[in-house]
Amino acid sequence: MNPFSDLHSAAIRALHESDLARDAPRDDAMAGAAEPWRSIAANHRCNRLLWDEEDQARRTDVADSAIAANKRAIDGYNQRRNDAIERIDEALLARLAGVTPRPDAWHNSETAGSMIDRLSILALKVQHMRAQAERTDAAPEHVAACRDKLGRLSLQRDDLARCLDTLLARAAEGRAFWRVYRQFKMYNDPALNPYLYRRS
DSSP states (O other), rough: OTTTOOOOOOHHHHHHHHHHTTTSOTTTTTOOOOSSHHHHHHHHHHHHHHHHHHHHHTTTSSSSSHHHHHHHHHHHHHHHHHHHHHHHHHHHHHHTTTOOOOOOOOOOOSOOOHHHHHHHHHHHHHHHHHHHTTTTOOOOHHHHHHHHHHHHHHEEEEEEHHHHHHHHHHHHSSEEEOOOOOOOOOGGGGTTTTHOOOOO
């Protein structure tokens, strides 16, 4: 039995697209679903919120305090985003508990959770680049350049989706594996960031 029968790139991409069709990310998306779907939705929500904060942090017409608030929000969302990636990997690897990797199994250096995170980011890039490619108030050169970039981003997303499906299929057969790699965001930890622990 395939432990990932419900989990493939097309379903993940559909979740991302469905969320992006809304004006704002939902707090309760996939709330009743099992893992890793809850964490996939949480990861995508953080990426959407991060995108908006990153855009706002580039403003030059607001007070420095507003940019500082953006930067603090970015830190918070980024920590939650990485926590969600780790939960995704934990849930996926739990499904593989009964599979023993073969001696010659491929060790994938990028985790499946990180690949799902990248699919989320690419969904955002595609959405925003498409908006630029459809602008009627921009110069034709800008629109043409954005259409070219949109094509490249779409290819990247297709390639990544295929790589994720291949990794999951091979892992289910014992022909590939990955490990959970903890991010250990030291700058967010008061016990590890010298500017925080020296102050106390």
